[in-house]
Amino acid sequence: xxxEISDRFKEKFPSIEPKEIPYEQRGYHLFIEAEKNNIVxxxxxxxxxxxxxxxxxxxxxxxxxxxxxxxxxxNKLCRIKVTVKxxxxxxxxxxxxxxxxxxxxxxxxIHEFFGVFFEGHPFMVYLFLHDxxxxxxxxxxxxxVPEWDRQILNSFRPEEQEDGFFLNLGPQHPSxxxxxxxxxxxxxxxxxxxxxxxxxxxxxxxxxxENRTYQQFLPNAARMxxxxxxxxxxxxxxxxxxxxxxxxxERAQYIRTITCELNRISSHLLWFGAFVADLGGLxxxxxxxxxxxNILDILEATAGSRLxxxxxxxxxxxxxxxxxxxxxxxxxxxxxxxxxxMYENLVTGNVIFINRxxxxxxxxxxxxxxxxxxxxxxxxxxxxxxxxxxxxxxxxDRIDFRIPTGTTGDNMDRYLVRxxxxxxxxxxxxxxxxxxxxxxxxxxxxxxxxxxxxxxxYHTIESPRGELGVYIVSDESDVPxxxxxxxxxxxxxxxxxxxxxxxxxxDAIATLGSYDLVIPEIDR
Amino acid sequence: MCDLAAIINIIGKETARLILGLIGVLIxxxxxxxxxxxxxxxxxxxxxxxxxxxxxxxxxxxQPFADGLKLLGKELLTxxxxxxxxxxxxxxxVFIPVLVSFIVIxxxxxxxxxxxxxxxxxxxxxxxxxxxxxxxxxxxxxxxxSLIGATRSVAQNIAYEIPLLxxxxxxxxxxxxxxxxxxxxxxxxxxxxxxxxFFAFLIYFIAxxxxxxxxxxxxxxxxxxxxxxxxxxxSGMRFALFFLAEYTNIFIASAIATTFFLGGYLGPxxxxxxxxxxxxxxxxxxxxxxxxxxxxxxxxxxxxxxxxILIPVAFANLILTGGILKL
Numbered sequence: 001x002x003x004e005i006s007d008r009f010k011e012k013f014p015s016i017e018p019k020e021i022p023y024e025q026r027g028y029h030l031f032i033e034a035e036k037n038n039i040v041x042x043x044x045x046x047x048x049x050x051x052x053x054x055x056x057x058x059x060x061x062x063x064x065x066x067x068x069x070x071x072x073x074x075n076k077l078c079r080i081k082v083t084v085k086x087x088x089x090x091x092x093x094x095x096x097x098x099x100x101x102x103x104x105x106x107x108x109x110i111h112e113f114f115g116v117f118f119e120g121h122p123f124m125v126y127l128f129l130h131d132x133x134x135x136x137x138x139x140x141x142x143x144x145v146p147e148w149d150r151q152i153l154n155s156f157r158p159e160e161q162e163d164g165f166f167l168n169l170g171p172q173h174p175s176x177x178x179x180x181x182x183x184x185x186x187x188x189x190x191x192x193x194x195x196x197x198x199x200x201x202x203x204x205x206x207x208x209x210e211n212r213t214y215q216q217f218l219p220n221a222a223r224m225x226x227x228x229x230x231x232x233x234x235x236x237x238x239x240x241x242x243x244x245x246x247x248x249x250e251r252a253q254y255i256r257t258i259t260c261e262l263n264r265i266s267s268h269l270l271w272f273g274a275f276v277a278d279l280g281g282l283x284x285x286x287x288x289x290x291x292x293x294n295i296l297d298i299l300e301a302t303a304g305s306r307l308x309x310x311x312x313x314x315x316x317x318x319x320x321x322x323x324x325x326x327x328x329x330x331x332x333x334x335x336x337x338x339x340x341x342m343y344e345n346l347v348t349g350n351v352i353f354i355n356r357x358x359x360x361x362x363x364x365x366x367x368x369x370x371x372x373x374x375x376x377x378x379x380x381x382x383x384x385x386x387x388x389x390x391x392x393x394x395x396x397d398r399i400d401f402r403i404p405t406g407t408t409g410d411n412m413d414r415y416l417v418r419x420x421x422x423x424x425x426x427x428x429x430x431x432x433x434x435x436x437x438x439x440x441x442x443x444x445x446x447x448x449x450x451x452x453x454x455x456x457x458y459h460t461i462e463s464p465r466g467e468l469g470v471y472i473v474s475d476e477s478d479v480p481x482x483x484x485x486x487x488x489x490x491x492x493x494x495x496x497x498x499x500x501x502x503x504x505x506x507d508a509i510a511t512l513g514s515y516d517l518v519i520p521e522i523d524r
Numbered sequence: 525m526c527d528l529a530a531i532i533n534i535i536g537k538e539t540a541r542l543i544l545g546l547i548g549v550l551i552x553x554x555x556x557x558x559x560x561x562x563x564x565x566x567x568x569x570x571x572x573x574x575x576x577x578x579x580x581x582x583x584x585x586x587q588p589f590a591d592g593l594k595l596l597g598k599e600l601l602t603x604x605x606x607x608x609x610x611x612x613x614x615x616x617x618v619f620i621p622v623l624v625s626f627i628v629i630x631x632x633x634x635x636x637x638x639x640x641x642x643x644x645x646x647x648x649x650x651x652x653x654x655x656x657x658x659x660x661x662x663x664x665x666x667x668x669x670s671l672i673g674a675t676r677s678v679a680q681n682i683a684y685e686i687p688l689l690x691x692x693x694x695x696x697x698x699x700x701x702x703x704x705x706x707x708x709x710x711x712x713x714x715x716x717x718x719x720x721x722f723f724a725f726l727i728y729f730i731a732x733x734x735x736x737x738x739x740x741x742x743x744x745x746x747x748x749x750x751x752x753x754x755x756x757x758x759s760g761m762r763f764a765l766f767f768l769a770e771y772t773n774i775f776i777a778s779a780i781a782t783t784f785f786l787g788g789y790l791g792p793x794x795x796x797x798x799x800x801x802x803x804x805x806x807x808x809x810x811x812x813x814x815x816x817x818x819x820x821x822x823x824x825x826x827x828x829x830x831x832x833i834l835i836p837v838a839f840a841n842l843i844l845t846g847g848i849l850k851l
Contacts, residue, residue: 167668175748189672189823278748280739280820286572346817352740353819505672506822509749 001076002029005049012045013038021081027242027458028070028079036093039069039084043096043103046071046080052372053096054079055458055469055486056106058114060140065091065114068471070458070486074368074378074385079458086116088139095121101370101498102491113138113206115145125151128199128523137207138482164192171200175278175509178519182496182512184505191508194500196493201523209483214240214314214450217483222308224485225521227270229309230263230299231463232521237312238393239459239470243452244314250395251439252316257394258432259299259311261425262329265336266295267464268418268425271516275415276347278513279356284347291336298328314450316442326433333426340423348419354412361499361511363409372491375466376417377515381409387462399431411514418516449478465489465516489515490522538638542627545637549626553772558588560771563805564812571816598760603665606757610664615758615765618657621650622772629779630705632789632796643704644696647780648689651735654773655681658744658754661766665757673753676823677737677744683830684734684741690838691728694721694845695784708788715787720845725785727838729807732777734826736770739815743823778807 006018009032016038019031034042043053055070069082086093095118097104107118108127115136118124129137131150136143170181179200185192205224209217221236222229234256241248248256269292273285296306301322303311311318322328347353368378368385378385384403388396404420406413452474460469466488475481492515500508532540562577562585569576577584602611628643630636640646655678662674696702698721699710716725734741745753755766782788782803789796791803821829 165668174751189676276819280742280746280748281818283568283572283816286574290573347819350819352821355825356819356822504822504824506746506749506820513748 001073001078005078005080006030008049009045013042016042018080023079025242026456027460028081030078030080032080032082034082034084036084036086039067039082040094040096040099042082043069043099047099047369049073050075050369051078051080052369053100053102053106054372054460054467055471055484056103056110057471057484057486058110058116058138059473059482059484060088060114060138062088062140064088065116067093067110067116068484069096070469070471074383077390081458091116092119093117094119097121100372102372102494105490105494112136115139115143115149126199128202130199137204163187169194175513176519177274177513177517180493180517180519180522184500184508186505189504189506191500191503191505194497194508196496198523201520203520203524205524206483206485209480211479213478214452214480215448217480218313219308219310222310223520224487224524225463225465225468225489225518226307227267227518228263228464229307230260230303230311231461232468233309233312234260234394235459235461235463235468235470237314238461239457239472240314240450240452242459243455243457243472243474244450246315246443246446248316248443249440250437252441252443253394254432254436255317255321255441256312257396257399258329258429258436259303259309260394261429261432262295262299263309264464265422265425266292266299267516268422269295271418271464272343275510275513275516276353278509279353281347281350281353284343287339287343287346291339294328294332294335298322298325298332301325301328313442313446315446316440320441326436329429329433333430336422336426340419343419348416356506356510357411357415357514359408360411360507361503361514363495363499365409367409367495367498371495373466373495374488374491375462375464375516376414376421377466377492377495379404379417380406380413382407387460387467391460393459393461395432396428398435399428401428411510414514451476451478460486463488465518465521466492485524487521487524489517489519493517493522542637545627546623549623549637552626553622553768556775557768557771558592560775560808561588561591561767563809564771567809567812568816571813592764595761595764600760600762603667603757605666607664607666610660611757614657614661614664615762617660618654618766618769621653622769622776624650625776628704629776629783630708630788631800636705639703639705641701641703643707644692644702647776648685648692651773651776652681652685654769657769661758662754665754667757669750669752669756670754673744673746673750673756676746677754679823680734680737680741680743680826683827684731684834687727687830687834687838688731688735690835690842691724691731692780692784694724694842697842697845697849704783704788708783708790711787711790715790716785720848721785721841723837723841724845725781727834727841728781728785729810731830731834732781733811733814734830736773736777736811738774738811740818740821741826742815742820743826746820748820774808774811775804778804778811781807 009018016032021028021031023029051071051073054072057068059066064085065088067084071080084093093116095107097107105127107121110116111124112126112129113136131152133145135145164185164187167184167186169184170176171179181197183195183197205220208220221232225232269288273288276284300306302325303309363381365381368381368383382405384405386403389403401424404417406417454474454476456473458469458471460467468488469486471484472480473482499511566576577587580586580590625647627637628640628646658677659674662670695716699707737744755763786803789800791799
């Protein structure tokens with residue numbers, strides 16, 4: 001696959017030489033150094049080849065700014081890194097948002113954090129920051145923001161109110177699950193357009209990472225996605241381990257798999273309750289919380305905290321399993337299995353519920369490529385894309401599991417995929433518990449202060465919401481030079497404006513609920 | 525005692541009965557709302573694997589009083605840009621139709637404030653007034669969520685008033701009267717719900733759930749979509765009045781169902797009023813049961829259900845009943 005793409009690329013762009021990179025070390029197969037004037041053509045080439053834009057970020061090397069594009073394929077693993085250098089004094093690049101819709105938000109993000117101006121971008125206003133910002137936050141040197149560059153989204157434009165009215169869904173609204181704000185233009189009950197406004201929970205984790213050592217950043221990872229904290233924890237730890245060449249012992253890998261799957265189930269359970277609550281059924285919420293409580297208790301006994309776990313450490317775990325862990329998990333598995341039929345009767349088979357979610361918010365197969373959505377959202381469209389299968393980490397390569405997919409990509413499919421995923425997670429846990437080896441839970445001789453070798457790395461894991469990517473650039477010091485988080489809810493939410501256009505407000509809220517958004521993760 | 529007799533003499537027996545009745549009704553309204561809030565909490569609690577209130581008083585019985593006191597003590601916030609007269613008026617208006625409906629309901633053979641020979645009409649006419657207060661509240665609040673909630677409420681009430689009326693009429697045909705007491709008395713031969721009118725009962729009950737804005741038809745205050753719908757901007761005692769009216773509406777809807785289909789106060793051994801309350805509260809419980817089981821329907825589905833299913837079926841039932849009675 002990699003060779004084929006490389007050859008076809010050389011045919012199309014003879015002047016550029018794609019370099020093959022050892023995937024095990026760097027997390028990507030091909031590295032292409034592009035120029036500003038041909039990045040649009042390159043993006044078009046990858047779009048035609050069926051690649052999606054996994055991530056788009058920027059790194060400030062002081063002498064120059066480097067835009068980093070990550071492409072990946074849903075069917076066959078082939079990660080490609082494309083870089084474009086730009087002048088730090090007057091940074092600019094052509095937009096690729098007309099080729100990949102998801103670049104739309106990523107470019108806005110880079111614009112406000114680095115001051116890179118994207119030529120041809122239709123909507124270059126701030127996404128996260130407020131208009132009082134005085135310098136670009138992620139630049140290494142202090143670069144003041146010119147007055148004309150401070151644009152935030154203003155929802156009240158009277159000239160546009162003629163054929164409808166604006167409604168601010170959020171930031172304090174019962175169904176936005178946190179502090180998401182969506183500026184909606186409505187005509188009666190119908191949504192004419194929807195524009196999410198982010199940043200109400202923005203804490204600049206990426207900048208924080210540049211100011212603390214690798215160890216000190218550990219707790220931050222869990223605070224991005226408070227529902228899938230262990231998965232984020234693992235995403236960070238595994239990336240740094242890969243960067244430093246640390247190998248965690250086998251027992252630790254098994255325990256990581258088990259606890260991450262438990263965490264995934266607890267996240268899905270919470271989503272399940274909240275989704276039905278969005279549709280007006282308040283009772284399942286309490287039932288799923290009752291089940292979820294068991295997981296929290298089990299993980300608390302082992303990891304020490306109930307929500308924002310920081311259980312994984314570089315080279316292993318913080319502590320070995322609690323002595324009751326195995327029994328408690330086995331008990332939980334039998335308990336949850338017996339509960340699925342009740343949920344089926346109460347919710348899945350309910351006529352009102354079916355009418356509310358069936359054929360609502362339909363995503364065709366073009367969405368994943370244009371928006372780069374991942375997790376249950378992409379699987380609902382029928383593409384069996386799961387990082388656990390495509391780029392196995394921990395011990396997922398040793399465990400056989402099914403990837404549930406939907407057919408139409410509507411809200412019902414997203415719902416069913418998640419329900420099945422919980423059942424499959426139970427199977428994975430059961431198998432992993434059977435093979436759980438004895439031995440040390442922590443690698444020996446891990447230095448107190450990690451100083452990874454120079455270079456960069458992109459590593460992904462499957463969080464409960466989808467593809468979580470961590471991109472770290474190291475300059476051999478004990479703090480990361482740049483840390484970039486590619487978060488799944490962000491790219492999933494991007495599809496919302498298109499899906500919501502023209503739908504009833506009630507349907508749009510059902511769709512919003514079906515994404516399983518975690519706002520702190522989007523805002524970072 | 526003498527004075528009371530003298531007063532009654534002066535104002536006339538009928539008026540005195542009306543005044544006393546209204547006082548009684550007011551007491552019932554408040555006590556009923558207090559009881560129902562407690563019942564709803566307990567019902568929802570047990571349905572959701574919780575135990576509901578238990579700290580304030582035995583079994584949390586004093587909880588509604590504590591809540592009521594809290595709401596009374598709260599500051600009445602008036603948002604800046606509301607339409608003041610309408611905003612103040614709405615919580616008051618919401619109560620009038622509720623009170624009037626109580627006048628004609630026979631709690632027992634002798635316990636009825638006034639037996640009017642067009643009792644059904646009084647109830648139907650006044651119950652459709654309650655939508656007015658919702659519209660006023662939604663419009664006066666000057667809030668988009670409130671307005672959407674209010675417009676939904678109007679469309680919903682218009683759609684569900686018709687099946688409500690159409691489901692009560694066959695019973696009036698069979699009883700040969702519009703007086704509520706007569707309708708109950710006719711049922712000494714058997715409750716109407718078992719005598720041909722089972723479908724009418726079902727239609728009435730669904731329509732009544734929609735009329736009282738309860739889940740699965742609680743669109744005017746759909747929490748996840750419209751925050752709190754028409755009463756988003758109301759707080760303190762003004763909010764409490766909407767709350768009170770909602771529970772009273774549920775009670776009335778159930779009381780009418782009891783009167784028309786379940787034989788009202790009729791029943792063996794126990795006194796009539798006890799039977800009346802047992803039946804009514806059972807129906808109230810069923811409505812609560814709906815709420816804690818079902819998700820919410822969508823707005824267009826709600827209207828389609830009324831116009832395309834309930835109304836044709838109710839019409840067919842009406843024509844069939846009329847035809848059979850004529851034969």
